Amino acid sequence: MALPVETFFLHPDAQGTLQSQIQQMIAQGILSGRFQRGEKLPSTRKLATHLGVSRITVTIAYTELLANDYLTSRGRSGYFVSDNAPVPPAFAPSEVGPDAVDWTRAIGQKFSGGDTVRKPPDWGGYRYPFIYGQADPALFDHANWRLCALKALGQKDFTALTTDYYDQDDPQLIEFIARHTLPRRGITARPEQILITLGAQNALWLTTQVLLTQRRRAALEDPCYHALRDILSQSRCHVTPVRVDADGMPPDAIPPDTDVIFTTPSHQCPTTNTMPMHRRHDLLERAAEMDALIVEDDYEFEMSFLKSPSPALKSLDADGRVIYVGSFSKSLFPGLRLGYLVGSEPFIREARALRASVLRHPPGHVQRTAAYFLSLGHHDALIRRMGAALHDRREVMAKAIAANDLQIAGQGAYGGSSFWMRAPDTVDTQELARRLQAKGVLIESGHAFFSGPTRPKSYYRLAYSSIPANRITKGIDVVAGEIRDMAHLGLSEAINWP
Template identity: 40%
Template sequence: MLNLSVANAIDRKSQGSLQSKLREKISEAIAKGDYEQGQTLPSTRIMAEQLKISRNTVTLVYEELAAEGVLISEHRRGFYVAPDAIARLPQSRPVEQVSPSVDWDSKLVINPAAMEHITHPQDWRSKKYTFMYGQHDRWIFPISSWRKCSRDSLSLHDMYDWTVDYVDEDDPVLLDAFRRRVLPRRGFTAHTQEVLVTVGAQHALFLAIQCLIRPGMVVGIEDPSYPDVRNLMIFHGAVLKPLPVDEDGLIIGDALVGCDILYVTPSHQSPTTVTLSHSRRRELLQMAKDHDFIIIEDDYDTESRFGRFPSSALKSIDTDGRVVYVTSLSKLLSPGLRVGFLVGPLPFIRQARALRRMSIRHPAANNQRTVALFLKGGYYESLLKRFHEEYELRWHTLQQALRQYIPLAEVASSEGGSSVWLRFPEEINTRELSQRAYQRDVYIQPGESYFLQSANKLTSRPTHYMRIGFSSIKVEDIADGIAIVGDVVDEMLAESAPQHNHAIG
């Protein structure tokens, strides 16, 4: 008899719903013979009481298995195992190990896996103090509102809309909601044919780069910058020109002359979080006009300006049609939802749309409709308010902890964001700092990977910068985590002091 005790049957911490877990356990028990052919299962009431779950959940599982012929339901007898139940269960066969006869390395014509990417330890989630950038706090996510929008998208009226194949078009309800609810906050609007829905900002950047960059073109890119977009440009044969950044954002000067394309993150520079000043924005657009280059604006982390309306996008003052605009709702909603938008002149969007069609046709229509209902229902604005309140508290808590425990670290000036950028004394190697902190239950990210490696690799990249994310850590854990990092910094400085004194002597 199967032991369906609470302790042994269902692992409530593992992924998946209780319904799917119970179904898996019953199927597994039948396959192993713990439930024999013709044997009656416990009643839905008894099973629910034993597992401390809803009786409806048990009923749904029994009925699903009965519909598939694994169980049989009879009045008064209840549910029992069908004679051919095992044959009706999904069968798995061991995979035979074969020696490949193909030299795949010689067949592949690309090698993006060899490029430098930011990687994280597999067990980083196990750390108590996780200063991980790019992850959201699940407790902020509006689950009830999202569920309502998901249910509403399954109404017959909405399903008749999104179950058709849009081919290369997008959900008109989402396009309208994006134009009315999101773009005005960025200071501009656009025609629906000038907007393309993408699977996150990364997808939008991929389409833009494929449309605009050919091998040998000179692309100006902030340094430090977003590693993945840098890889995309290198992959497409671009010649990268690193451009310095200061407390007012990208430095506008003669270095921009000769660029064919410029990639910029004006709202919150990635990764320093500084904001491009208004005067520099106008200078940048004038230089783009004078020297005939196109600007890709990645409106990264734009809504994270605490207590203030977000600064207008660079696109909002573009009167010459030179800015291709990329944005995403993933940072605010959830990184896993992958909802992005590409906005640009009609000729550009027409080609990006055709390119998207050749790969994915269009993002999933049911997801588009759910996001549309979320925007139209006003849940986006409500989430923004909660988001600002929570992140502003964490930002101030982090700033105070840094001043108290790591006073020698220079913090880049910012007006928000979901991370901070630190500059340590040069004798502090942040990769080593990260490794030591990791042994003390703290996960932090070194900043070396954000800097562009020189083409001849003769010039080493800075190793004394660090990015501290605060989007997924509890506010009450911030100070304790930073205190641990401060202890490690003090230890490293103490260890380097004798060597420094010896070198002077």
């Protein structure tokens, strides 16, 4: 590998002759590990031109480095870092002193420290990964996705690959969403009412920025998608958590001064409960009474493998007050980061302008690849395959849960990809998750899904989307055994408490 000439520069305050400065610059690059053994240095002519010095100066510097075994010459091929060059020191670099900037004052608004939980990057190496939202390599259609990606790289699609759309999107993807995806949810929309986003979370952020101010109020489900709560907190609007029941968010519990209502009616996150039709109508009526808007995150509607999903809330909306959030990241793979917003044109216009000021548009190649994967029927085939696999895994998990007398707190009547669970009250599921991880089991504690300072500690989520069916029973046995041990320990401590 050749070292780019742009990585070589002379420090303006350096001492000594130009020859010695060049020698020192290269030697320090080798000693620091920036220049690796066998890497090719720029030619003497190229480096001299870049540094603005004579070629003979560079030649002499290279000759000295050759003599000291820092460099080696290979005939007419040029100069290379020698295999016998000094090894970079093993000691740690000297610590840099503290910044002169007082960052506690310089930072005007904090975005860190939220509730969003990070999953282990090596989750696939765990024997029993009961975690939500990761792509299962055994189910994903690698071959056809690769073919669609190659097709999108072709000369025919050069414009889609390279064009700066500014605030627009790939017309093929927009057309497919408008003609095929949305009608399946009972939604009719024009292209001007659709905006491509970097996943559902980006769609929720755009919506929050456009609709909410410090004087407005948002109502969200409790428990809820923890990243949404972080987004709302960062917007500095007033936030009211509304505790969900078996049918989702109760409309009567929404405060009358609410401006925007966030809900997941298809599969409530994280309980997986589905909002029945009568409540959907009640929610629309409640929003109309308050002149509030509704943001519908159509979470996991594709995973309705037990029976057909209910029509989207947006499809029942006659007033234009529902903003619909969809995502391909959940049905394809999380790293895709591709979702969409559907709403009235004035709202989409503002969301489009905001997106353009932040990231312009999602990459054209990603949009065109997804458009091909969808239009050629690969996505539908993938959903059918995933639905069959998840149905089998759900049945295995349900039997294992029943055999171990574990308590289910919520399970999707239409399908989904997880069970919402509850351990005995004496079990802190954050500690449970830590103990299980040491045994090769990954679960999600329920703490982060709840709002407020006194959050329930006994809830957790078991997903079956990322674990093969033949490992589920053994994994549930390990979970149940750890819960029994912790529950017994908790009761013993309670008895011995002074």
